[in-house]
Amino acid sequence: MASPSTMQRTTTNLIPPSSPLQRLSTFKEPSSPPPNSISPLSTFSTDPIFSAFLSPNFNSTQFSSQALSSGSAAACAEKLEEGIRLLEKQLRSEVLTRHDDLLSQLSSLKDAETALTIVKSGISTLQSSVRKVRQEIADPNRQIKLKTVLLSNIHTTAELLQCSVKVLRQSKKLKDLMDVDVVESEKLDLSKAAQLHREIVSLCEENSLSGIGVIDEELSWLLETGNRLRTEGMKVLERGMEGLNQAEVGSGLQVFYNLGELRSSVDTLINKYKNQGVKSVSGALDMKAISASSGNFGPGGIQRSGTPQIGGGGKAKEGLWKRMNTCMDQIHSIVVAVWHLQRVLSKKRDPFTHVLLLDEVMQEGDLMLTERVWEAIVKSFANQMKSAFTASSFVKEIFTAGYPKLFSMIDILLERILQDTDVRGVLPAISSEGKDQMVAAIDLFQTNFLALCLSRLSDLVNSIFPVSSRGSVPSKDQISRIILRIQEEIEAVKLDGRLTLLVLREIGKVLRLLAERAEYQISTGPDARQVTGPANPAQIKNFMLCQHLQEVHTRISTTMLGLPTVASDVLSASLGAIYGVACDSVTTLFQAMLDRLEGCILQIHEQNFDVHGMDAAMDNNASPYMEELQKCVLHFRSEFLSRLLASFSTHGLSTGTETICTTLVRRMASRVLVFFIRHAALVRPLSESGKLRMARDMAELELAVGQNLFPVEQLGAPYRALRAFRPVIFLETSQFGASPLLQDLPPSVILHHLYSRGPEELQSPIQRNKLTPLQYSLWMDSQGEDQIWKGIKATLDDYAVKVRSRGTRNSALYILLCLDWDHR
Known part of the structure; x- marks a missing residue:
C-alpha cells in the first residue's frame, strides 16, 4: 500500500x-474605482x-x-x-x-x-x-489474526491447566490435613486448613475455574470443608470466650481471618450474644414462666394483671427474684465474654501480614464490641422494666418494695463486671455512662420506692398527730415506732451511698412534718409559763412533747453517726427543726424560771452588806434573798426539772451526751451564776461582815445550783468566776494588780467591785445614769466589755475633775482602776 x-x-x-x-x-485583483466617482x-x-x-x-x-x-x-x-x-x-x-x-x-x-x-x-x-x-x-x-487468536487460546488453556493443577495439588494438601478422625479433631490445624481453603477458593474465583469437571468436584468438597472449618473454628472461639482462654480465642479468630470472614463472623457472634442477653432479660420477667415454675396456681397460672392466683404469690415472688439473679449472672457472663473477645482482637496480629485483627473487625467511628452488646442489653432491660411497671401490678409491687434489693443486684452486677474487666492498659467492659444507663432503667421503681417510703412514714406521723386533734399527745411507744421505722429505712439502704441520700431526703420531709405537727400541739399562754405552783396539764403536755422530740433527735442523730458527713448534712436542717420545736415547747417555762431566779438575785440590792460587829460576822444564816432563791430552785427541781430530766438520768448520763433539756438547764445554771456575780459586784458599800455574809451566800448558791440544777464543776467559766470572786472580795486593794484570780473574772466584775472600796463621792455608773440595778443589768446584756468600760471611765473622769477642782492629787483608787483595765 x-x-x-x-x-x-x-x-x-x-x-x-x-x-x-x-x-x-495569478488572477488580478479588480482595479479600484476612480477616486472622484460616487457610488450610487x-x-x-x-x-x-x-x-x-x-x-x-x-x-x-x-x-x-x-x-x-x-x-x-x-x-x-x-x-x-x-x-x-x-x-x-x-x-x-x-x-x-x-x-x-x-x-x-x-x-x-x-x-x-x-x-x-x-x-x-x-x-x-x-x-x-x-x-x-x-x-x-x-x-x-x-x-x-487467526494465529493470534489461536495463540491466545493456547495461552489461556495453559494457564487454566496450571491453575487447575495447582488447585488439585493444594486440594490434595487440604484433604491430607482434614483427614482426621472426629475423635482426634482437636489435633486439626484449623488455621493452616483455613489458609489453604482460602487460597484454593481464591484461585478458583480469580481464574474462573468453575465449569471444569474435576474442579467442580473439588468445589463441592471445598464447600463442605469450609462449613466444617467454620463450625470447628466457632467452637474453639466460643470455648475460649466462655473459659476466658486467650489462646483459644486467638486460634478461633485466626481461622476466620485466614478464611477471609473475620468481620462477618465476629458480627454474627456479637449478634448471637446480643440476642442471648435480650432473651435472658425478657425471660427473667416472664410471669407465665415464673408462675409455671412455681407450681400450678389454678387455671391460666396468672391473671391478666400479671398477678399470680391466690396462694401463689410467695412462690412467684421467690421465683421472680431467682430469675433476676440468674439474669444478672447471664448478663455478667455475656459482657465479660465479649470483653475478652475484644481484648484478644486488640492484641493479636496476623503472623504473616502483621495486621491487627481489631482493625479488620472495626472501622473508624464504629462502636466497640462491648458497647454494642451492652447497649442492646440495657435497651431491652429498660423496655422490660417499663413494661413490667405498667403491665404487671405484681412485679411493680415486688420491685417497688424490694427496690434496695433490685438496686443491689444491679450494683453488684456492675461492680463484678468492672472488677473482672479491670486490666491495666485495657478499656473496661462498661463506661460510667453505661452504668448510669443501667441504673436509670429502674428509675420508675426508685421513684415509687421513695414515694412509698415517704407515705409509710407520713402515715405513722399522721396517725399519732392527727390534724383534727390538738390536745392529744402520742405515747412513748408510738414515738419509738416512728424512730424504729426510720432506722429500718436507713438500714435497708445504707450499703449504697446514693440511695441512702435519696431516702434521707424523704426522711427529712417526714421529720419536718413531725416538727410541724408537734409545734401545733404545743400549749402556750399563762398556764404554760407559771412557775409558782405545781406543773399543770398544759406544762406536762409540753414536757411530753419535748421529751418525745428529744428522743427522736437523740436517736436519729446517733444513727447518723455511722454514716458519711454528706449524709448527716442532708438531715441537719430537719433535725434542727425537731430541736427547735423541742426547745420551743419548754423555752417559755425556762425563761419564766430564770426570770424568777434573777428576781430573787436582784433582791441582793435590798440587803444591807454594810453592817459591822461580831454578831454580823458570826451569823451563819443565809440572806433572805438567797433562802428564797433556794426555795425556788427546789420547787423548780421537784415540779418541772425532775419531769424533764427523767429520761436524761437514765440515758444521757450513760452515754455522756447532753439532751435538749440538759442544755437548757445548763444554760440556766450558768446564767444564774453570771447574774449573781454581776450583781454581787455592784453591791456598795460592802463591810468586812458583809463580805463574810456574801461569801456564805455564794456557798449556798453553789450548793443549790449544783444539787438541783446542774453540776457546777461542768459549767466552766461561770463556775470558775464564782470560785474566784469569793476570795477576791477579801483581797486588799493594793493586791489586785498581781492576783491570778482576776484571770477568771470579767473586767466589768472587777471594776464594779472596786466601787465598793471607793469614796461615796465616786459615783458608780448606776448612780451617774440614775438606773435601777435591773435596768443597768439589761443594758450590760446588750453591750460588750468595751462599752461597759466607757461607762465606768465616764464616772472616773467626773471624779477626777472634782479632785482637781479641790487642788488635790488623783485618788490612788482611780489610778488602780486605770492600771487594772490596762492590765486586763
Missing part, C-alpha cells in the same frame, strides 16, 4: 506545470425611498402598501424607474471599466476545467493501485 507522501507526489505529477490551475493564483449605493443609503431597499428586512408588500396609501404612487414608481436606470448605467460603466479583467478571469476558468479533467483521470489510476495493494495485504492480515 502506497504511503500518503507517495500519493501526494503522484497527484502532483499528474498536473502539467503550465496548467490553468497553477495560473489561478452611497446616495441610496441617504435617500428616504431607496434606503428601505438596503435593509436586510425589506418587505416588498409592505413597501407597496405604504406607497399606495401615501397618494403619490405614480411619483414613487417614476423615481424607482429612475433609480433602475441609474443602476443599469452604473453596472454598464463597471463592466466597461473592468472588461480586460473579466476576460482574463474567463480564460482562467477554462484552464481550471481542463486541469480538473486531468486530475480525475489520475485519481482513478490511484484508486486502482490502492485496490491492488489492499488485495495483496488482506490475506496476511487475516492469517495473523
Whole structure:
C-alpha cells in the first residue's frame, strides 16, 4: 500500500506545470474605482425611498402598501424607474471599466476545467493501485489474526491447566490435613486448613475455574470443608470466650481471618450474644414462666394483671427474684465474654501480614464490641422494666418494695463486671455512662420506692398527730415506732451511698412534718409559763412533747453517726427543726424560771452588806434573798426539772451526751451564776461582815445550783468566776494588780467591785445614769466589755475633775482602776 507522501507526489505529477490551475493564483485583483466617482449605493443609503431597499428586512408588500396609501404612487414608481436606470448605467460603466479583467478571469476558468479533467483521470489510476495493494495485504492480515487468536487460546488453556493443577495439588494438601478422625479433631490445624481453603477458593474465583469437571468436584468438597472449618473454628472461639482462654480465642479468630470472614463472623457472634442477653432479660420477667415454675396456681397460672392466683404469690415472688439473679449472672457472663473477645482482637496480629485483627473487625467511628452488646442489653432491660411497671401490678409491687434489693443486684452486677474487666492498659467492659444507663432503667421503681417510703412514714406521723386533734399527745411507744421505722429505712439502704441520700431526703420531709405537727400541739399562754405552783396539764403536755422530740433527735442523730458527713448534712436542717420545736415547747417555762431566779438575785440590792460587829460576822444564816432563791430552785427541781430530766438520768448520763433539756438547764445554771456575780459586784458599800455574809451566800448558791440544777464543776467559766470572786472580795486593794484570780473574772466584775472600796463621792455608773440595778443589768446584756468600760471611765473622769477642782492629787483608787483595765 502506497504511503500518503507517495500519493501526494503522484497527484502532483499528474498536473502539467503550465496548467490553468497553477495560473489561478495569478488572477488580478479588480482595479479600484476612480477616486472622484460616487457610488450610487452611497446616495441610496441617504435617500428616504431607496434606503428601505438596503435593509436586510425589506418587505416588498409592505413597501407597496405604504406607497399606495401615501397618494403619490405614480411619483414613487417614476423615481424607482429612475433609480433602475441609474443602476443599469452604473453596472454598464463597471463592466466597461473592468472588461480586460473579466476576460482574463474567463480564460482562467477554462484552464481550471481542463486541469480538473486531468486530475480525475489520475485519481482513478490511484484508486486502482490502492485496490491492488489492499488485495495483496488482506490475506496476511487475516492469517495473523487467526494465529493470534489461536495463540491466545493456547495461552489461556495453559494457564487454566496450571491453575487447575495447582488447585488439585493444594486440594490434595487440604484433604491430607482434614483427614482426621472426629475423635482426634482437636489435633486439626484449623488455621493452616483455613489458609489453604482460602487460597484454593481464591484461585478458583480469580481464574474462573468453575465449569471444569474435576474442579467442580473439588468445589463441592471445598464447600463442605469450609462449613466444617467454620463450625470447628466457632467452637474453639466460643470455648475460649466462655473459659476466658486467650489462646483459644486467638486460634478461633485466626481461622476466620485466614478464611477471609473475620468481620462477618465476629458480627454474627456479637449478634448471637446480643440476642442471648435480650432473651435472658425478657425471660427473667416472664410471669407465665415464673408462675409455671412455681407450681400450678389454678387455671391460666396468672391473671391478666400479671398477678399470680391466690396462694401463689410467695412462690412467684421467690421465683421472680431467682430469675433476676440468674439474669444478672447471664448478663455478667455475656459482657465479660465479649470483653475478652475484644481484648484478644486488640492484641493479636496476623503472623504473616502483621495486621491487627481489631482493625479488620472495626472501622473508624464504629462502636466497640462491648458497647454494642451492652447497649442492646440495657435497651431491652429498660423496655422490660417499663413494661413490667405498667403491665404487671405484681412485679411493680415486688420491685417497688424490694427496690434496695433490685438496686443491689444491679450494683453488684456492675461492680463484678468492672472488677473482672479491670486490666491495666485495657478499656473496661462498661463506661460510667453505661452504668448510669443501667441504673436509670429502674428509675420508675426508685421513684415509687421513695414515694412509698415517704407515705409509710407520713402515715405513722399522721396517725399519732392527727390534724383534727390538738390536745392529744402520742405515747412513748408510738414515738419509738416512728424512730424504729426510720432506722429500718436507713438500714435497708445504707450499703449504697446514693440511695441512702435519696431516702434521707424523704426522711427529712417526714421529720419536718413531725416538727410541724408537734409545734401545733404545743400549749402556750399563762398556764404554760407559771412557775409558782405545781406543773399543770398544759406544762406536762409540753414536757411530753419535748421529751418525745428529744428522743427522736437523740436517736436519729446517733444513727447518723455511722454514716458519711454528706449524709448527716442532708438531715441537719430537719433535725434542727425537731430541736427547735423541742426547745420551743419548754423555752417559755425556762425563761419564766430564770426570770424568777434573777428576781430573787436582784433582791441582793435590798440587803444591807454594810453592817459591822461580831454578831454580823458570826451569823451563819443565809440572806433572805438567797433562802428564797433556794426555795425556788427546789420547787423548780421537784415540779418541772425532775419531769424533764427523767429520761436524761437514765440515758444521757450513760452515754455522756447532753439532751435538749440538759442544755437548757445548763444554760440556766450558768446564767444564774453570771447574774449573781454581776450583781454581787455592784453591791456598795460592802463591810468586812458583809463580805463574810456574801461569801456564805455564794456557798449556798453553789450548793443549790449544783444539787438541783446542774453540776457546777461542768459549767466552766461561770463556775470558775464564782470560785474566784469569793476570795477576791477579801483581797486588799493594793493586791489586785498581781492576783491570778482576776484571770477568771470579767473586767466589768472587777471594776464594779472596786466601787465598793471607793469614796461615796465616786459615783458608780448606776448612780451617774440614775438606773435601777435591773435596768443597768439589761443594758450590760446588750453591750460588750468595751462599752461597759466607757461607762465606768465616764464616772472616773467626773471624779477626777472634782479632785482637781479641790487642788488635790488623783485618788490612788482611780489610778488602780486605770492600771487594772490596762492590765486586763
